[in-house]
Amino acid sequence: MAGLPLLALVVFSPLVGALLIAFMPRDRVVLIRRLALATALVSFGFSLLLLIGFNGAASDAGGFRFVETATWVPAFGIQFKLGVDGISLLLVVLTTLLTWISILASFGPIRERVKEYMISFLILEVGMLGVFLALDLFLFYVFWEVVLVPMYLIIGIWGGPNRIYATIKFVLYTLVGSLLMLVAILATAFAFASAHGGDFTGAFDYEQLRGFPFTDVLQTGAFLAFFLAFAIKVPMVPFHTWLPDAHVEAPTAGSVILAGVLLKLGAYGFIRFSLPLFPHAAQSFAVPIVVLSLIAIVYGAIVALVQTDLKKLIAYSSVSHMGFVTLGIFIFQQQGLQGAVLQMVNHGLITGALFLLVGVIYERGHDRTIARMGGLAGATPVYAVAFGFFMLASVGLPGLAGFVGEFLVFQGSFVAWPLYAAIAVLVMTLGAAYLLWLYQRMFTGELSDFFRGLGDHLTDLSPVEVMTLVPLGTLVLLLGLFPGLALGVIQGPTDSVLNAVHGTVTALAGTP
């Protein structure tokens, strides 16, 4: 395997598939679907090779493995540089897994313009994988923006009735944040170049910029610009308003990717870029960000309680769950950060599965109003079990994946800031409330009139649907029982992020 550009293969194999599909006649729908699935599986396969070879691979000074470097724009020192560490490894595998599952889950629901859909989906995968693997800030930005357009089309073309409003809102929110990040990236590169006599060599190289002493003014400005981009993507309250709209209108697979991967891009950005590059600024903005995270946790949970639309409920639960992630990141504490990374992966698996399950019932009845549901436990027992399993994982039942991440974040915050942790724990019961209540309304009691009216259309999970859920369920169980599997690979990178943050300040309140 040595010498094989494995990362480039992971990232660009979907692009090859997209190009192949572009040249296929549009009426060969079955072939297009199969080719798209095969492409996504190939990329998944490459990412598994990455997973297998990860521990044996040599790492560079920054702790990155499988590093691939090529010059891209020599005049500006822009490189094509990819590398993987424990954090990005988990997210890359999550992405490739969720992509093929989403493509498989789209076979039934997407019947119009299948060709364009599959091309969009595969290009989306290229962008997401590139974001997680790029070690050059310019390259990172390019991939970051590449994500935008396919998602815009997926929501806008294959979405629900209010899709155009939702998709434009999604694009404009994201673009406003990301463009300021571009200015910040260029400004940091220029600062680096001026310190090296105007030479732009390495000015976008993440590993060279890391540890570069940016002035406080630049740190503050750049941190805020990056923060805006990432906070919108996560999304943190008060930048979250695009999310419920986008989720409700997106097709099922779009929601899965949106919740499963896209939200992680923002959190990943915080860990990869904001903290190590601008440690000073990160320190000074930590308290407000922690407060915003707590607000997100509480607010997301409360708003989820009152939702009447099934998808919107899960969307708001995402806001709440992602609040744990940002909380864990900005308490600058070992357990907290590890918990945040785990929570990212777990949330991707669990919420991805929940959106798939919402899609299942929507396919049957074309309605997501919770009030019209009831009594599904008797009619569709397999569905009820699957939903219950992922619902409990989302609540944070010990033994399932959701528990570990949140628990670590609590533990970390108790050490750092006990008061905040106490608030967060209280909210966890709210989380249990809205999900358990949802389950009760959907599955217990008499079969509702609405479902009765569906007659034979109300079938239990089909084999394909089971196939999409099984891998996610297995992983949720596996990571719940053996979190050490994931913690082992993220230990090194999270410690190095924290070193970068703590190395620059002498005293941090509550640091153990």
Add this chain to the structure above:
Amino acid sequence: MTGPELAAIAPFGYVVALAVLVILADIVRPGDERVTIVIGTVGTLVGLVLVVAVGLGGTVQPVFGGAYQLDPLTTFLDMLFLAIAFLTILFSPDYLRPRHYPLPEYVATLLFAISGAMLISAARDLLVLFLGLELLVLPGYMLVAYAKRDGLATEGAIKYFLLGSFSSAIFLFGLAFTWGYTGTTSVAGVASHLQQVVTSGQVPAAGLLMGLALMTTGVAFKIAAVPFHYWTPDAYQGSPTPVTGYLSVGPKIAAFALILRLFAEALAPMRADWVGVVVVLAALTMTLGNLVALTQDNIKRMLAYSSIAHTGYILVGLAAFAGAPAGSSAASAGIAGVLFYSAAYTFMNLGAFAVVAALQGRPGVTSQIATFAGLGRRAPLAGALMLLFLLSLTGIPPTAGFFAKAYVIEAALQSGGLVPWLAVIAVVNAAMAAFYYLRVVVVMYMQEPAADAQPVTDSRPMRLGLLIAAVATVLIGLVPGLLIPMAQAAAAAIQ
């Protein structure tokens, strides 16, 4: 004339001769469009080769008493102008034919205008600059009025002509002041005189500043910078669509060539006096162009305002040059940014207008954005190309438009004074612009085609032109390293 002089004016002379040849060919074979298209396209390609060959020859010594000089900047701009002519000739027949507008005169007029642009790019004398400018704009008036029985075209042409002549006069008046106070019309002479004024610490004479103000106003009209942009939407809307495409790139980039020769060379010593004006013009032009574009329902008017906004982005590069110390790498990055942006903008904007023209293959198709409804479904290729051009205009990577924006922003950040703030204004504007570009995407991909939708023209010249524009848009974005050394070499010609 000596050998070097002949070599220096060979590209210019060649294009004039080519224009004459097009007319002669029409006399010999009247009504044969194919002859015109072949002569026009092959001729411009040969011209491109000639420009490169002469440019590689490296004749840098001035000829005609110092009034005319070839340098890498000339070569870069001339290549761009010929590319514009080439693409415009490919895009035009499908639009002109069904409306019974004669093609040969059109192509000849276009080539005459291009020769004017080429004269500007090589001029080292204020009067030759003015000559080039007039040679550029006079055929332009004719092209705008080409649909002479169309009310909108006539209205647009009259506005364009009146304001154009007016601004030429203002510009000439400014030249006269400058000449009067510096005693020379040579670019280098003016520069060295002004350098003396600046280094001696004198306050520049009021008349000189007056000249500067008048010339600034004149060129601001030509590039359609806010608040001198009022002619643009009407002229763009009224013109035949391929002419609009040409107008949005040809005269604009030629006017930027004029600005580079005049402001970045002759008036460079006084940059502290005009950088503030450029910063304000850039900020206003970007912001107002985008704001008004948001409200347009007519695609040609929308693209007109978008082209105003792009003028603003290009001005950011000029401001970066002016805000940085003379001879610094930041100053040179600013000029290179102007050139890189111009090249990227040429292909993406001409491409977008070409798709609009392709939609209007049958007379009577309006320019309403609604005509794009369902394009992604009824003509997937045209839709995909329009999507590409719009994404590039928005500045989404990996397209030419994205890298061009990054280039001028990086230059602005390196510059001094208020110029770095233009970077922030530019990106806020880019986000705003996304709204109206993506609205077209919404119409193309997320709405159903109208029942009476007209087919999209699909001739070979149109296809070839679209292919070239699309490939250039992608290539400049993916491998900007191809273009950057050329832009840098051209920028190095300006000190």
